[in-house]
Structure formats: structure tokens, C-alpha cells
Amino acid sequence: MDNLSVYFLLSDDGFEMSFSPVNDNTLDVYIEFMSIFGELEESNLNISPAQVATVSLKNNLWAFIDKYKDKVPVLNKLKSKIDSVENDSYFLILPNKPEDTQKILDLELYLQALSSTDDSSKVQNLFFQKRDEFNSHFEDLLKEYNLVNIRNDRRTYIGERTKSKRVCRFCKKSENDGATFKKVAHAISEGLGNKNIILYEECDACNEYFGANIEPTLVENLDIARVFFGVKGKGGVPSINKYKDSKLFQNDKGSVIQAPKIDVVSEKEITVTLVSHKKYVPINIYKALCKIALSVVDQKEIAYLEDTISWMKSCTPGANVPKVAVSLDRGSIATFPSITLYVRKTENYNHPHIVGEFKAAGFIYIFIVPYSRKDKCSFVKEEEFDSFWRFFPQYSASSDWRFDDYNNSNEIELTEKLRFVQNDKDQA
Ligand SMILES: [Zn+2]
Incomplete structure (x- = not known):
């Protein structure tokens, strides 16, 4: 034994x-x-x-x-x-x-079947019924992919606990090579409200690099949503001053916007235009999403992601990454941001090695982790991307998606147009 x-x-x-x-x-x-x-x-x-x-x-x-x-x-x-x-x-x-997601899901469904009847002769049929229902949606996907679902409703630590045994996943250094692990590294930036998912395998130098260069772009990109949904970062719900002559904040009545350009479109609709005096680099949003994925992916996948890491850490322009699907989260707005990964377990190169679903401040991002050595195409070409997208029916069944192209390494000005439509139900 x-x-x-x-x-x-x-x-x-x-x-x-x-x-x-x-x-x-x-x-x-x-x-x-x-x-x-x-x-x-x-x-x-x-x-x-x-x-x-x-x-x-x-x-x-x-x-x-x-x-x-x-x-x-x-x-x-x-x-x-x-x-x-x-x-x-x-x-x-x-x-x-069990290592395989499909096996775990089967067992979970079996447990549900056991719990939902007192008649033991019915359990088997109930289980098959539940499994057929589930498989009709996800069978093809789960033949190809394992799901990595990171609990965010309680403390979750990723990687080696003992500092002297830790190796940073992003630079491969350990304490023996001079790396230090003094700071608490968050798998998802604290600015997005993450308190619970902690990564042990990120050294102080990498933590500082991502915190200074990559992560703020994603956090700032979600600023407005953070004010509206009251997502608390390090210093509570943010107050935003980065837009010219404008201010966004929360007071005891709710969210407040002060802006120079407010257009009344109709009795029930206004638009607010905000022009940021802080510029941003679009590709850093993509890198920040990948930083989250690589923080939670199983250590054994990291070997295939060396080129992804080099890309995340380099400033050279000329990246060629796929589009990112973005949508409003129609489900309840979660207090904590969440990350789910699909990690391909087969050698079917028509589908990306790793796909991430990131949710924060009322938004969902679906993205492919680029430059994996387990991929043979880049999913940049229209038909490659389309065939990937169709393979994830839980997303592609809805048409509410916007497809963002973050292939730009230059600083650009951020202009936001917000549209407010009065709901007939709240006439207050
Ligand atoms: Zn490092």
C-alpha cells in the first residue's frame, strides 16, 4: 500500500x-x-x-x-x-x-440523486436522468476539458506552503536563487475585491512587477463598474478622479457621477461622456487576465506556458492575441471576483489549451491563454476563433457578447460613454 x-x-x-x-x-x-x-x-x-x-x-x-x-x-x-x-x-x-472533472461531476450528480429521494430503488434512474440532462449541454466540452474552479468564498491557498520549498511560477526562482516571498501575493488583484485566493508561488519581485505594470490596467478598466456595484478594493469602494472635470463616487444614497458632458436623449434616457486624463495600454488588460489564469492553473501546466510568461513580462509590442469576449454578468453580482479555467486534456489542437472565465464587478471575460506550447494555432484567425467559440455553448448560445481586440501596446486615451435608461418600475 x-x-x-x-x-x-x-x-x-x-x-x-x-x-x-x-x-x-x-x-x-x-x-x-x-x-x-x-x-x-x-x-x-x-x-x-x-x-x-x-x-x-x-x-x-x-x-x-x-x-x-x-x-x-x-x-x-x-x-x-x-x-x-x-x-x-x-x-x-x-x-x-478523482482527477477528471467529468468523474467528479458524475459523483456530484450521484450524491444529488441519493439526497433527493428516500426510495433507494429510484436512485439509479434519477442519477441517469440528471446525467443525461447535464450531458446534453456539456458532454462534448467535458470530453475535451477539465474544469478548474477556484473557491472564492473562503480562503484558498495555491501552491507550496513552506517558503524554503517554494519556486516562483513566473521566474522559476526559489529562496536559494535569491527570491523572497515576504509579501502575500493575491491570485486576483485585491483592487478587484479579492481577499480569498492567495498564491504562494509568486515571488516578491514578480508580485511587484505585475502589481506595477499589468494589474492596474484591468482594475482601472473596471473602475466605473466598481463604483456602481460597490465593489470594495483595498481602500473601500473607489472614488474616481481620473476623468477630466468629473468625479464618480458612492455616498449614502448610492452612486454619484459629476461630469461636464451630460446629454439628455429623451425623457427617460441620458448619456454621460467621460474622458480620462489617464491613458491606458490595451494589451495589459489581456496580460492581467492571463496573470490570473496562470496564478490558479495546476503547476504541471506551467511548463507549457513559458512563452506566455515571457510575453506577459516583456514590453515589446507586436503581440498577436485573440479577441476577448466581454459581457455583462446577468447572474447575481458576486461580492468577490471569480476565475474558472478550462484545461484541455486531449490532443485536439482545434481547441485552445487553456480558456479562462473571469468575473468581476458585474462583467464576464472569456479569454484564451495565448502562446501555450500545447496549442498549434493562435485562434487569431476568424475561423479558428469561431470554431473555439462554438465549442463553448454555455457562452456562445447568448448573443450578448462584445468581442474586444486588445492588440495595442500603445498608450491610448480612454473615453467612456455611459447610457442611463430609466426603468418604468422605479419612477422615484
Ligand atoms: Zn518570480
């Missing part, structure tokens, strides 16, 4: 724990632990993956945790996870966390 681990799949969470180092001692503890969830018959453990969090199971587990928590500290974390499972509801127990 080379691996004493167990994976818990809960209705809205998953938790993997392992007993290490692997030796006779930990093996005994592991067997005692697993016996809580099943029967030991001769020398075989009979454990059903479907478990019910009964009061008696919880009590047995608490007793075990009390006995071993000092030797196996991860048990404290397990306790808080299982504690949050409602009494008598289902969870799954598996030997390892």
Missing part, C-alpha cells in the same frame, strides 16, 4: 486527507479510521462509497478525532467539514480525489 488517503465528497465541498508517513503505525490508524465507515471482514474493509451522516457515525468519528487529533492535525479540519454536513444526509467516501 503506497497511499493511505481518503476523499470525502460533500454536497458543496470536497476534502482529501492522507495519513503520512506511510508505515505500520499509520496503517493501523488508517484501518481504525476506515472501520468507522464500514465493516472489517477478515482482512478486507467493506466500505460503501455512499455514507449517511447519522448521529452515531458522527459520534464515532468525534471519538476517533479526539484520540488522534494531536498526532494527525488534519483531523481537526475533517471535523469541521463533517460537522457542517446535516444529520442524516448523504456524503461520499472515495479512496482518492
Whole structure:
């Protein structure tokens, strides 16, 4: 036995724990632990993956945790996870966390099926029904891609915890090479409201470079939206003075715009024109999106993204990157920004290696991570981009997208035209 681990799949969470180092001692503890969830018959453990969090199971587990928590500290974390499972509801127990997204999704659907009926003979059919429904939308996509969904509603740390073992993903330096890891590096800029997703594998020098040169462009691009949706950055909701003779801020009544050019289009519609005296470099928006993707992607993909990193860190113009799809987020406006990645698991080069979905301040951005060594085309050509876009029906089914071209390394002036239309429902 080379691996004493167990994976818990809960209705809205998953938790993997392992007993290490692997030796006779930990093996005994592991067997005692697993016996809580099943029967030991001769020398075989009979454990059903479907478990019910009964009061008696919880009590047995608490007793075990009390006995071993000092030797196996991860048990404290397990306790808080299982504690949050409602009494008598289902969870799954598996030997390892499945690597394939499709498998995890199947298991999640199975758990949903288990939880939605008291009649065990119906579970199988319910599961097949749920899976067919899901597959009708996503089957093709999930054959090609694994999904990386980063929890943003609680602290999530990415990469190696111990500083002396860390290697920066962007410059490959460790403490031995002179890199330092004193600052807390955020996978998504704090200015966009991210408090929870922390990247261990970003050295202070890279953190400073991205923070000074790349990330502010995306943050500033979302300034107006941040004021309107009340997204708190480092210093609370921003007050914006970068537009000529204009001011945007929030007071106790809501969002306020003061601008020199306000046109009344009709009784119900006005437009406000804002001209920024701060210029911006469009390509940096694309680089900032890629910085987020590379911060959360699995370490093993980074080797294919060396050219992407060089591009992100160089100032030389002449980039040739695909369009970025941008839309208003019709769902509820999340408090925290979020990132989801699609990472191709096949060798089908018609589809990009990595596609990102970034949501912040009421906007969604869908972008391809360019220059991957696992790509054979650039998706800049119309037909290449179109075939990529059609492969993601959850996005392409809607026509609400704007396709931005960020291929410009020069500073340009930013002019925003805001259109306000009175809603018949709020006549106030
Ligand atoms: Zn670095």
C-alpha cells in the first residue's frame, strides 16, 4: 500500500486527507479510521462509497478525532467539514480525489440523486436522468476539458506552503536563487475585491512587477463598474478622479457621477461622456487576465506556458492575441471576483489549451491563454476563433457578447460613454 488517503465528497465541498508517513503505525490508524465507515471482514474493509451522516457515525468519528487529533492535525479540519454536513444526509467516501472533472461531476450528480429521494430503488434512474440532462449541454466540452474552479468564498491557498520549498511560477526562482516571498501575493488583484485566493508561488519581485505594470490596467478598466456595484478594493469602494472635470463616487444614497458632458436623449434616457486624463495600454488588460489564469492553473501546466510568461513580462509590442469576449454578468453580482479555467486534456489542437472565465464587478471575460506550447494555432484567425467559440455553448448560445481586440501596446486615451435608461418600475 503506497497511499493511505481518503476523499470525502460533500454536497458543496470536497476534502482529501492522507495519513503520512506511510508505515505500520499509520496503517493501523488508517484501518481504525476506515472501520468507522464500514465493516472489517477478515482482512478486507467493506466500505460503501455512499455514507449517511447519522448521529452515531458522527459520534464515532468525534471519538476517533479526539484520540488522534494531536498526532494527525488534519483531523481537526475533517471535523469541521463533517460537522457542517446535516444529520442524516448523504456524503461520499472515495479512496482518492478523482482527477477528471467529468468523474467528479458524475459523483456530484450521484450524491444529488441519493439526497433527493428516500426510495433507494429510484436512485439509479434519477442519477441517469440528471446525467443525461447535464450531458446534453456539456458532454462534448467535458470530453475535451477539465474544469478548474477556484473557491472564492473562503480562503484558498495555491501552491507550496513552506517558503524554503517554494519556486516562483513566473521566474522559476526559489529562496536559494535569491527570491523572497515576504509579501502575500493575491491570485486576483485585491483592487478587484479579492481577499480569498492567495498564491504562494509568486515571488516578491514578480508580485511587484505585475502589481506595477499589468494589474492596474484591468482594475482601472473596471473602475466605473466598481463604483456602481460597490465593489470594495483595498481602500473601500473607489472614488474616481481620473476623468477630466468629473468625479464618480458612492455616498449614502448610492452612486454619484459629476461630469461636464451630460446629454439628455429623451425623457427617460441620458448619456454621460467621460474622458480620462489617464491613458491606458490595451494589451495589459489581456496580460492581467492571463496573470490570473496562470496564478490558479495546476503547476504541471506551467511548463507549457513559458512563452506566455515571457510575453506577459516583456514590453515589446507586436503581440498577436485573440479577441476577448466581454459581457455583462446577468447572474447575481458576486461580492468577490471569480476565475474558472478550462484545461484541455486531449490532443485536439482545434481547441485552445487553456480558456479562462473571469468575473468581476458585474462583467464576464472569456479569454484564451495565448502562446501555450500545447496549442498549434493562435485562434487569431476568424475561423479558428469561431470554431473555439462554438465549442463553448454555455457562452456562445447568448448573443450578448462584445468581442474586444486588445492588440495595442500603445498608450491610448480612454473615453467612456455611459447610457442611463430609466426603468418604468422605479419612477422615484
Ligand atoms: Zn518570480
